[in-house]
Amino acid sequence: xxxxxxTDFQKNVDACVGVDEAITFDExxxxxxxxxxxxxxxxxxxxxxxxxxxxxFPIPDEDLDDLKTLGAVLAYVHGRLAATR
Numbered sequence: 001x002x003x004x005x006x007t008d009f010q011k012n013v014d015a016c017v018g019v020d021e022a023i024t025f026d027e028x029x030x031x032x033x034x035x036x037x038x039x040x041x042x043x044x045x046x047x048x049x050x051x052x053x054x055x056x057f058p059i060p061d062e063d064l065d066d067l068k069t070l071g072a073v074l075a076y077v078h079g080r081l082a083a084t085r
Contacts (some may be wrong), residue, residue: 004055006021009070010012013039016046030071055080
């Protein structure tokens with residue numbers, strides 16, 4: 001897979017929460033927790049389920065505890081992708 005970007009993450013979130021409840025992810029929200037941006041726990045779960053499908057690898061539950069911000073997700077995904085190259 002190519003590099004995983006903020007835009008890739010945004011597409012997954014948009015598919016889960018819908019356009020009416022859009023949350024914009026960008027450089028200013030890198031370190032803001034998803035819950036502080038308005039994503040409830042069910043939405044976060046749906047986003048990660050879609051990410052697993054898109055990325056082609058599982059994200060273990062114990063890793064999810066550390067993935068509370070966009071910055072953490074990007075670092076995690078980049079690390080996993082680099083390990084498979």
